[in-house]
Amino acid sequence: MxxxxxxxxxxxxxxxxxxxxxxxxxxxxxxxxxxxxxRVIANNVISKVNVPDFNxxxxxxYAVLAKDTNGSSDTIPTFLKVVAExxxxxxxxxxxxxxxxxxxxxxxxxxxxxNAMVMLEHTENLTNEKxxxxxxxxxxxxxxxxxxxxxxxxxxxxxxKKISAGDMGLLSSIGVESINVYKKWRITIISxxxxxxxxxxxxxxxxxxxxxxxxxxxxxxxxxFEIVNKFLIKDDENxxxxxxxxxKKNSDVVVISGGSSKGKxxxxxxxxYELSSTGVLTHGIAIKPGKxxxxxxxxxxxTVLIGLPGHPIAAFLLFKLLIVxxxxxxxxxxxxxxxxxxxxxxxxxxxxxxxxxxxxxVSIENDKAIPIYGRSGLIxxxxxxxGYIIMEENQEGINKGERVKVYYL
Amino acid sequence: MxxxxxxxxxxxxxxxxxxxxxxxxxxxxxxxxxxxxxRVIANNVISKVNVPDFNxxxxxxYAVLAKDTNGSSDTIPTFLKVVAExxxxxxxxxxxxxxxxxxxxxxxxxxxxxNAMVMLEHTENLTNEKxxxxxxxxxxxxxxxxxxxxxxxxxxxxxxKKISAGDMGLLSSIGVESINVYKKWRITIISxxxxxxxxxxxxxxxxxxxxxxxxxxxxxxxxxFEIVNKFLIKDDENxxxxxxxxxKKNSDVVVISGGSSKGKxxxxxxxxYELSSTGVLTHGIAIKPGKxxxxxxxxxxxTVLIGLPGHPIAAFLLFKLLIVxxxxxxxxxxxxxxxxxxxxxxxxxxxxxxxxxxxxxVSIENDKAIPIYGRSGLIxxxxxxxGYIIMEENQEGINKGERVKVYYL
Numbered sequence: 001m002x003x004x005x006x007x008x009x010x011x012x013x014x015x016x017x018x019x020x021x022x023x024x025x026x027x028x029x030x031x032x033x034x035x036x037x038x039r040v041i042a043n044n045v046i047s048k049v050n051v052p053d054f055n056x057x058x059x060x061x062y063a064v065l066a067k068d069t070n071g072s073s074d075t076i077p078t079f080l081k082v083v084a085e086x087x088x089x090x091x092x093x094x095x096x097x098x099x100x101x102x103x104x105x106x107x108x109x110x111x112x113x114x115n116a117m118v119m120l121e122h123t124e125n126l127t128n129e130k131x132x133x134x135x136x137x138x139x140x141x142x143x144x145x146x147x148x149x150x151x152x153x154x155x156x157x158x159x160x161k162k163i164s165a166g167d168m169g170l171l172s173s174i175g176v177e178s179i180n181v182y183k184k185w186r187i188t189i190i191s192x193x194x195x196x197x198x199x200x201x202x203x204x205x206x207x208x209x210x211x212x213x214x215x216x217x218x219x220x221x222x223x224x225f226e227i228v229n230k231f232l233i234k235d236d237e238n239x240x241x242x243x244x245x246x247x248k249k250n251s252d253v254v255v256i257s258g259g260s261s262k263g264k265x266x267x268x269x270x271x272x273y274e275l276s277s278t279g280v281l282t283h284g285i286a287i288k289p290g291k292x293x294x295x296x297x298x299x300x301x302x303t304v305l306i307g308l309p310g311h312p313i314a315a316f317l318l319f320k321l322l323i324v325x326x327x328x329x330x331x332x333x334x335x336x337x338x339x340x341x342x343x344x345x346x347x348x349x350x351x352x353x354x355x356x357x358x359x360x361x362v363s364i365e366n367d368k369a370i371p372i373y374g375r376s377g378l379i380x381x382x383x384x385x386x387g388y389i390i391m392e393e394n395q396e397g398i399n400k401g402e403r404v405k406v407y408y409l
Numbered sequence: 410m411x412x413x414x415x416x417x418x419x420x421x422x423x424x425x426x427x428x429x430x431x432x433x434x435x436x437x438x439x440x441x442x443x444x445x446x447x448r449v450i451a452n453n454v455i456s457k458v459n460v461p462d463f464n465x466x467x468x469x470x471y472a473v474l475a476k477d478t479n480g481s482s483d484t485i486p487t488f489l490k491v492v493a494e495x496x497x498x499x500x501x502x503x504x505x506x507x508x509x510x511x512x513x514x515x516x517x518x519x520x521x522x523x524n525a526m527v528m529l530e531h532t533e534n535l536t537n538e539k540x541x542x543x544x545x546x547x548x549x550x551x552x553x554x555x556x557x558x559x560x561x562x563x564x565x566x567x568x569x570k571k572i573s574a575g576d577m578g579l580l581s582s583i584g585v586e587s588i589n590v591y592k593k594w595r596i597t598i599i600s601x602x603x604x605x606x607x608x609x610x611x612x613x614x615x616x617x618x619x620x621x622x623x624x625x626x627x628x629x630x631x632x633x634f635e636i637v638n639k640f641l642i643k644d645d646e647n648x649x650x651x652x653x654x655x656x657k658k659n660s661d662v663v664v665i666s667g668g669s670s671k672g673k674x675x676x677x678x679x680x681x682y683e684l685s686s687t688g689v690l691t692h693g694i695a696i697k698p699g700k701x702x703x704x705x706x707x708x709x710x711x712t713v714l715i716g717l718p719g720h721p722i723a724a725f726l727l728f729k730l731l732i733v734x735x736x737x738x739x740x741x742x743x744x745x746x747x748x749x750x751x752x753x754x755x756x757x758x759x760x761x762x763x764x765x766x767x768x769x770x771v772s773i774e775n776d777k778a779i780p781i782y783g784r785s786g787l788i789x790x791x792x793x794x795x796g797y798i799i800m801e802e803n804q805e806g807i808n809k810g811e812r813v814k815v816y817y818l
Contacts, residue, residue, distance in 0.1 A: 033623055037630045051788070054615065088644075089604025091615035107604060107719070109615050149787040156789065165627025166791035166818075169721050172623040173788045175609045195498025195516060200584045206463065206500035206518050214442055214581040218574025221446045235497075310516070312578050342751070378558040379460070379582045380565065382575035409575075 006284035008393065009321060009357055012295060015281045016322065017329055019297040020304065026252075026330050027183040033171045036163045038224050039181035040331040045157040047174045050147035055110040057086075059142045062101040062123055062131060063114035066139040077124070077132035086111060101131065110143060117142035150174060160332030182331045185323075188229040188247040189216045192240060192258040192268065193310065198232045211312045211379055212257040216319060223324050225253075237267045244275050248301040253323055256294075258310035268307040272296045276305050286356040286393065287321075289314035295322065312379045317359055317388075341405040342387070344369040350389075352397040361385035362406055369406050385409055415693035417802070418730060418766055421704060424690045425731065426738055428706040429713065435661075435739050436592040442580045445572045447633050448590035449740040454566040456583045459556035464519040466495075468551045471510040471532055471540060472523035475548040486533070486541035495520060510540065519552060526551035559583060569741030591740045594732075597638040597656040598625045601649060601667040601677065602719065607641045620721045620788055621666040625728060632733050634662075646676045653684050657710040662732055665703075667719035677716040681705045685714050695765040695802065696730075698723040704731065721788045726768055726797075750814040751796070753778040759798075761806040770794035771815055778815050794818055 007015070028042045057063065064080060072078040086092040086104040094102055095112040102111040110117070119142065122135040150156055156174065157167055163181070171179065189212075196210040197203050210232055220227050229247050233239050240256070247254050256268050273280045276296035285293045293314075294307030306322060308315040327333070347370045350360060362369040364386050372381045387406040391398065398404060416424070437451045466472065473489060481487040489510040495501040495517045503511055504521040511520040519526070528551065531544040559565055565583065566576055572590070580588065598621075605619040606612050619641055629636050638656050642648050649665070656663050665677050682689045685705035694702045702723075703716030715731060717724040736742065756779045759769060771778040773795050781790045796815040800807065807813060 034626055037627045052617075088602065089616050091613070107602075107617065144787075149789050157792065163627075164792070165624055165631055166725065166788070166794070168627040169620045169624030169725075170788050170792040173618055173620045173721075175612060175618055177609060193497065193516075200586060203584060204500070207498050208461075208516065209582055209584055211578045211582045215574055215578030217443055218446045218572075218577040222574055312582075316575065316578075378553075379575070379579050380558050383566065383573070383579040385575070 006286045006291065006356075007282045008286050012282040012285045012293070013322065013325060016295045016297065016304070016326060019278050019281060019299075020326060020330065023297065023299050024302045026185070026327070028180050029183050030178050030180055032178050033168055033176060036168060036171075036179055036181060037165065039163050039184075040333050041157055041159060041161050041163060042180040042182050042331070043159050044155050045171065045174075045176060045179065047150050047152060047154050047156050049150075049174050050152050051150040051173050052144055052148070053146060054091075055114075055146055056144045057104040057106060057108050057110060057117045057142060058144055059117055059119045060106050061104065061117050061119045061121075061142065062133070063096070063104045063110045064101045064116055064118055064133070064137065065096065065098055065114065066116040066137055066141070068098055068101075069116070069118065069133055069135065069137040072133050072136045074134050077134050079126070080131055080133060082129050082131055084111065101133075115139050115143070158334075160334045162333055185225045185252040185327055186228040186250060187220050187225045188231075188251040188254045189213055189220070189227060190229075190231045190233060190240070190243060190247075190254065190256045192233055192235055192256060194234050196232055196258070212308070212310065212315050215312055215316060215379075215382075216255060216257065216308075219316065219319050219324075223327070225327075235267060237271060240267055241271045241275065244271060244305070248275065248298055248303045248305075251303055253304045253306065255306050255308060255319070255323070257308040257315050269294050272305045272307055285318075287317075288353055288356050288358045290318045290321075290359070291356070293318050293322070313361070313382050316382055341407045343403050344406050345401050346371070346389070346398055346404050347400065349400050350391065350398040352395060353391060355393060357393050358391040359388045360391065361388050361409075364406065369404055415695045415700065415765075416691045417695050421691040421694045421702070422731065422734060425704045425706065425713070425735060428687050428690060428708075429735060429739065432706065432708050433711045435594070435736070437589050438592050439587050439589055441587050442577055442585060445577060445580075445588055445590060446574065448572050448593075449742045450566055450568060450570050450572060451589040451591050451740070452568050453564050454580065454583075454585060454588065456559050456561060456563050456565050458559075458583050459561050460559040460582050461553055461557065462555060463500075464523075464555055465553045466513040466515060466517050466519060466526045466551060467553055468526050468528045469515050470513065470526050470528045470530075470551065471542070472505070472513045472519045473510045473525055473527055473542070473546065474505065474507055474523065475525040475546055475550070477507055477510075478525070478527065478542055478544065478546040481542050481545045483543050486543050488535070489540055489542060491538050491540055493520065510542075524548050524552070567743075569743045571742055594634045594661040594736055595637040595659060596629050596634045596732075597640075597660040597663045598622055598629075598636060599638075599640045599642065599649070599652060599656075599663065599665045601642055601644055601665060603643050605641055605667070621717070621719065621724050624721055624725060624788075624791075625664060625666065625717075628725065628728050628733075632736070634736075644676060646680060649676055650680045650684065653680060653714070657684065657707055657712045657714075660712055662713045662715065664715050664717060664728070664732070666717040666724050678703050681714045681716055694727075696726075697762055697765050697767045699727045699730075699768070700765070702727050702731070722770070722791050725791055750816045752812050753815050754810050755780070755798070755807055755813050756809065758809050759800065759807040761804060762800060764802060766802050767800040768797045769800065770797050770818075773815065778813055 080101040084094040086108045092109040116137045124132040277299040282295045296305040347368045361372045389404045493503040493511045495513040501518040525546045533541040604617045686708040691704045705714040756777045770781045798813045
């Protein structure tokens, strides 16, 4: 029997990335800021304005010349003349000189000449036109300067950032109403297997319920991809060829799960070979689980073709390691997240697995990483797992109590 | 001037939770598993089936009686008679006895009587009916037992879990096609302020661009809430009353941002007081930033009313600390995430802030938490921040190099 000639994970990723780069890349579209949550921004955003664009009060009170308040206290107040009121949302055109002040509400504009705000609590209204000030107030106290938050020409968001709620607020604050983002990848999911059924009414003893369609659907939503087609088909070469050929036209990625191991019914590799401009780039990756994985790229339609193992955990991992990884690499995606892993002690010995990179699912209890065992087909483990640890090809086993990096699942 | 009588954050949360519990709670709806990503499941899921529900081969090869292979090796093969072939997705009704075997593909059903699988690689096809076996194979080698993954009557997902891609696969594997989940909260967002403008064509010098609408919109999407109404209104008591009264009918939460401090234009508290069955529960929380916050609940319409500070960072934090927190508490939401905080050393001294709980935004560089300073109105800091640390009311300052918990933003 012919054995798979396997690539390391790094080589498989590199080959796919290099081919994809030769194509048209990921398209860019303009979206409203209100529609931009979790989208990856495609260029730097430079502010055209200062924020604030006027000296703004952070309190309700009186705008003054700081030096006028020198020496003021509860027992020795300073008396100032109120010459105007600054109104929220309006330009304050008044100019004050020594001995004068202007009422300014929180968020309002300081009059020309003023360089500090005295809080209302430290003043007393004597007449309509005269107030007493009971506190010495240093320069620029209770004032946000022009440009204190954001300066004109400042780069406020960098290309590749995944837009957060905070970024949406930031963009609104500088008057940006729409931004360029990378288009969501349109994904086709094809599950193959004579044994698979997609709903209970078709279920008979001996059949297998299709797990990967909903699993991969969930992963697409999680990663902000759009599902454009979803198929469950028999192991029929002609059907598979026809569907992939058709879906290439409106998909950025076609994912075929199942049928990628060298068994009796290995059709995916053959069909993927025929329908991609590169032929098969990788057929077999030296990782556990996930060996029977196929990658290819069709330049004509700018479509990535991925054959994932039928085993759910392997399909899950490879979707992340190949497809999500490629999108992030191409878009330079940077998340604001704290960290992608956590360092914890492992609860038991883990044997080495020479010659291939091993992904071990773990749960976490009492600050310890606890390996979850199960053959790669066991979907239950995926629901329980909180992360995974990676054992490199040449790494020796890990001893109980050793610190390991637990990556987010 | 009347000062706010403030609650601690814990008291404010407790008051709101206790009132909300007296009402109708959060409704439950049935959704397809394919539509359930990130939804919070409302009851335990108990499997009605075993997974797998037959003894399943994990390899392509021959199902045998393990004892028949005793002593087999490359030089001394065992010869067995092939009596049938198990087909993928079909029941295998064959029963084998000593000396017999059945071909079974990966994922196929073992025949009755078989208790091990010999990999194809360790066999040789001699004639159509006869094979040689070159490896001794222990009992249950290469076989997944009935119920190995999931047992009938086993609780596979617990109430309150936020459904992940893995859970969607798990549910499919046991034939569950729809589940009960808590309804998404329908949120109304109202920004108030004479000075606010929602788009550039209305902008004039002195105006403030509305930041909170898009900021809170992003937070709603992030937390899987649905925005049913979005308003930007002037500081007009009648308008505010009319809109809140109207929106209570189709909203689970009405969020009013701005207008909650005791300034000239504090209308929110008055209107919220009138329109809630509880009156104002909390007016002012002893946290920094975020003091001028209002909570109330209207039992008749089952609506939570929240007045958030106008300052974006305060609004952002309080949305999480009050609204997201309440939804999680009511639904018993449990995420599968690794951990909600990270322990890091702080890069500089932080002064104490007696009498109120302080939330300090931080970024992270070289495994150190770096405080990001800025008055609470400075939206830029929110975009840069990666998390926050909490200093309790009675806590002394934190010294440079001390370990702190950095919570995810």
